[in-house]
Amino acid sequence: MKAVITVIGKDKIGIIAKISKVLAENKVNILDISQTILQDYFTMIMIVELEKMDINFIELKDKLHDAGEKIGMSVKIQHEDIFNVMHKI
Amino acid sequence: MGKFNNIIETIKMIEKEKLDIRTITMGISLLDCCDADGKRARKKIYDKITRYAEKLVEVGNNIETMYGIPIINKRISVTPIALVAGASNDDNYVEFAKTLDKAAKAVGINFIGGFSALVQKGYSKADKILIESIPQALAETERVCSSVNVGDTKSGINMDAVRDMGKIIKKTAYLTRHSNSIGCAKLVVFANAVEDNPFMAGAFHGVGEAECVINVGVSGPGVVKAALEKVRGESFDVVSDTIKKTAFKITRAGQLVAMEASRMLNVPFGILDLSLAPTPAVGDSVARILEEIGIESCGGHGTTAALALLNDAVKKGGIMASSHVGGLSGAFIPVSEDEGMINAVKAGSLNIEKLEAMTCVCSVGLDMIAIPGDTPDNTISAIIADEAAIGVINKKTTAVRIIPVYGKGLGDEVEFGGLLGRAPIMAVSKFSSDNFVMRGGRIPAPVHSFKN
Numbered sequence: 001m002k003a004v005i006t007v008i009g010k011d012k013i014g015i016i017a018k019i020s021k022v023l024a025e026n027k028v029n030i031l032d033i034s035q036t037i038l039q040d041y042f043t044m045i046m047i048v049e050l051e052k053m054d055i056n057f058i059e060l061k062d063k064l065h066d067a068g069e070k071i072g073m074s075v076k077i078q079h080e081d082i083f084n085v086m087h088k089i
Numbered sequence: 090m091g092k093f094n095n096i097i098e099t100i101k102m103i104e105k106e107k108l109d110i111r112t113i114t115m116g117i118s119l120l121d122c123c124d125a126d127g128k129r130a131r132k133k134i135y136d137k138i139t140r141y142a143e144k145l146v147e148v149g150n151n152i153e154t155m156y157g158i159p160i161i162n163k164r165i166s167v168t169p170i171a172l173v174a175g176a177s178n179d180d181n182y183v184e185f186a187k188t189l190d191k192a193a194k195a196v197g198i199n200f201i202g203g204f205s206a207l208v209q210k211g212y213s214k215a216d217k218i219l220i221e222s223i224p225q226a227l228a229e230t231e232r233v234c235s236s237v238n239v240g241d242t243k244s245g246i247n248m249d250a251v252r253d254m255g256k257i258i259k260k261t262a263y264l265t266r267h268s269n270s271i272g273c274a275k276l277v278v279f280a281n282a283v284e285d286n287p288f289m290a291g292a293f294h295g296v297g298e299a300e301c302v303i304n305v306g307v308s309g310p311g312v313v314k315a316a317l318e319k320v321r322g323e324s325f326d327v328v329s330d331t332i333k334k335t336a337f338k339i340t341r342a343g344q345l346v347a348m349e350a351s352r353m354l355n356v357p358f359g360i361l362d363l364s365l366a367p368t369p370a371v372g373d374s375v376a377r378i379l380e381e382i383g384i385e386s387c388g389g390h391g392t393t394a395a396l397a398l399l400n401d402a403v404k405k406g407g408i409m410a411s412s413h414v415g416g417l418s419g420a421f422i423p424v425s426e427d428e429g430m431i432n433a434v435k436a437g438s439l440n441i442e443k444l445e446a447m448t449c450v451c452s453v454g455l456d457m458i459a460i461p462g463d464t465p466d467n468t469i470s471a472i473i474a475d476e477a478a479i480g481v482i483n484k485k486t487t488a489v490r491i492i493p494v495y496g497k498g499l500g501d502e503v504e505f506g507g508l509l510g511r512a513p514i515m516a517v518s519k520f521s522s523d524n525f526v527m528r529g530g531r532i533p534a535p536v537h538s539f540k541n
Contacts, residue, residue: 006100034093045093058154076100078157085341087095 001050002031002080003057005064009073011042019046019075022067026060027052042073047080099338103158106311107373108339110346111366112162113149114287116294116302116359117141119168119203123176130177131188138165138192138201141301141356146197148353152346160346161508165193166292166304167203175215182219186226186233193232200275202292204235207282210244210531220250223257227272228264234290240280240477242484246532251477254278255470255526259493262462266495269503273492274425274457278473280480280487285360286416291453291488302359303351304416307343307407308366309335311373313399317381328382329402336363336406344411362416363407364452365399367427369510375399375420376429376439387429388439396420397450417486419452425505425512426457434513441472441515449479454487459503459512462495469493471522474532482535 007019016033023030023046032047053060061077068075102108122137124130142165149163167189174182186204193201204226206216223235237254240246258273265272277291284295287304294302316335320327343361351358367375376387382395400419408414422444424430433439441458448454454476460469473489480487494503497514504511 004096006096032092036093038097043097045096061154076157079155081345082156082158082342083096083099085345086099086338 003048003050003077004080004083005046005048005075005077007044007068007073007075008041009068009071011037012071015042015044015071015073018067018071019044019064022063023048026063027054028060102309102312102338106309106315107370108309108312108342109159109161110305110343111308112164112287112289112306113145113160113346113350114164114166114292114304114306115142115145115354115356116166116285116298116304118294118298118300119173120296123173125177127174127177127179127184130173131185134173134185135188135192138167138189139195142196142198144354148350151353152349156346158342158346162200163198164287164289164292165196165198165201166287166294167201168296169205169207169293170203171206171213171215171219172296174219175213180218182222183226183229186222186230189233190230198232200232200234200289202234202236202289203294204233205237205293207238208247208250209238209241209280210247212250220253220257223276224260224264224272227261227275234275234277234292236277236279236282236291236293238279238282239473240481240532242281242481243534245534246280246474246477246481248474248526248532249529251470251474252467252526252529254473255466255468258469258491259466262493262495269505270462270492270494271505271509274490274505274509276490278489280477281485283416283486287362288364288366288417290490298359299357301356303347303354303356304359304362305343305347305350306362306364306366306416307339308364309339310365310367310375310378312339313365313403314372314374314378314381317378325398329398332399332402333406336403337410340407340410358413360413360415361411363403363411363414363418364416365403365420367421367423367430368508369426369428369431371428374427374429375422376427376433380429386436386438387433388443392443393446393450396422396447400451417452421452421456422447423457423490424515425459425510426508427510431510431512434515441517445475445479448476448487449483452486454480455489455491457490457492457509457512459492459494459497459514460517461498461514462493463498464493464517465521465523467521467523467526468517470526472517474526478532
C-alpha cells in the first residue's frame with residue numbers, strides 16, 4: 001500500500017533528514033518527493049511504499065507526528081486512495 | 090507536479106475548508122424483534138443493535154486515521170418503532186425509546202434514529218401509541234431521535250396527524266423546558282420521508298431496506314464556498330460548473346469512506362447522501378455560499394434562485410461520483426446549525442416566510458428554527474401543513490423541525506450546544522389558523538398531470 005506524507009511548517013535545516021530517518025528505521029521506502037514554499041510555509045510531500053514496513057500504520061503515524069513535533073512541523077500520513085479518488089475519474 | 094498540486098488541494102480542503110464525512114449511519118432492521126411481550130421485544134432490540142453495531146465506532150475511527158479525513162458522527166437508524174412495538178400489548182412505548190438509548194450508549198454512538206411512525210394515510214393503533222409517547226420519550230432519553238411522516242405525494246396529507254403533531258411538539262418543548270426545549274431538536278415531521286436517510290434527526294431504516302446497510306452522508310459547504318471565491322464575478326454557467334466539480338470531489342471522498350466502512354464491517358453499502366450539511370463553525374455554512382453567489386445577506390431577493398442552482402449543481406456533480414445516491418441529497422438549511430443563517434436572522438434579512446420559499450428548491454425544510462414558546466399548537470400544525478403541502482405537490486421531501494422554546498420570546502437567543510448550534514427566536518404569524526387545523530381529515534393526493 002502507498003501513502004502520502006505531508007510535512008508543513010516554518011522552513012529550517014534538517015527537515016527531510018529527520019522525517020526520512022523515521023521512515024528508514026521502519027523500512028518505509030520513499031518513491032517520490034516534492035517540496036515547495038507556500039505562503040512562507042515549507043511544504044513537503046512524500047509518496048511512500050508501506051509494503052515492507054515492520055510496524056503498523058497507527059504506530060508509524062504516531063512516530064512521524066512525534067518527529068515532526070520535535071522540529072515544530074505538522075506531519076500527516078494518509079492512504080493514497082483519498083487523493084486518487086478525488087482527482088481521478 | 091499535477092499530482093502534488095492535487096495532494097495540496099485535498100489537504101487544504103480538509104485542513105482549511107472543513108471537508109469532512111458528516112456521518113456513517115448503520116441502518117438495522119428490527120422487524121424480527123417483534124414480540125407479543127414488550128419486555129422480550131426490547132431485549133431482542135438491544136441485543137441486535139449492540140451485536141450489529143459493535144464495531145461501528147472503531148471502524149469509523151480507523152478509516153479516519155487511515156485516510157486523514159474527519160468522520161464526525163457514527164450513528165444508527167432502525168425500523169420505525171411503531172412497526173416493531175405494535176406487536177406487543179404495551180400501551181406506552183417510552184420503554185422502547187429507553188432501550189434504543191441504552192443500546193446507543195453501549196456502542197458509543199451519539200444519535201439513534203427511528204422512534205418513528207409513518208402515518209401519511211392514517212393511524213394504526215401502534216402509530217397512535219408511539220406518537221403519544223414521543224414527548225416523554227424525548228424528555229427521558231438523550232440520544233434517541235424521532236420522526237413522523239404525515240403526508241406523501243401518493244396519499245396526500247393526514248391532517249389529523251398534522252393537528253396532533255402541533256400538540257406533541259409543544260408538549261415535548263414543555264417536558265424539556267429545562268434544557269431550552271431541546272427535545273424538539275430531535276423530532277422531525279416529514280412529508281415524503283425517505284427510507285435511507287443517514288442524517289439525524291430524521292433517519293429511520295425503511296421497511297424496503299436490507300437487513301443491515303451502511304449509508305454515508307458527506308458534507309463540505311466550506312469547500313464549495315472556497316471554490317466559488319475563485320470565480321467571483323463570473324457568469325452562472327461558471328458558478329454551476331464550479332459547484333459540480335467540487336461536489337464531485339467531495340462525493341468521491343464519501344464513496345471511498347462508504348466502501349471502506351462496508352468492507353470492514355462486512356455490511357452492504359446502501360447509499361451516499363450528497364447533502365451539503367452545515368455546522369455552526371465559521372467556514373462551514375450554506376448561507377455563506379448563497380452570499381458568495383451574490384446575495385448581500387442570506388434571505389435577500391435572489392436567495393431562492395441561488396439555492397436552487399446550488400442544490401441542483403451539487404446533485405449533478407455528486408451523482409456521477411457515487412455508485413448509489415439516495416437519502417435527502419441536496420443542501421440543508423438548518424438555521425441554528427449554520428453560522429451564516431444565524432447571522433442573517435439577526436440582520437433581519439431572513440425570516441420564516443423566506444425560509445419556506447427556500448424549502449421549495451432544496452432538501453428538507455423548515456429546519457432547526459426556534460420560535461416563541463407561547464406559539465399556539467394550531468399555528469405549529471399550520472406551519473407543518475404548509476411545509477407538507479410543498480413536499481406533496483412538488484414530489485419532494487420536506488420536513489419541519491421547529492422548537493417553540495419554553496419561556497422564550499422574540500429578541501431572545503437560545504443555545505442548544507454542539508452541532509445543534511444556537512438560534513435567535515424567530516417570529517411566526519400572529520393570525521390564527523385554528524379553524525383550518527381543527528377540520529381534521531385528509532387533504533387528498535394531488536393530481537399528477539396538468540402541471541402548472
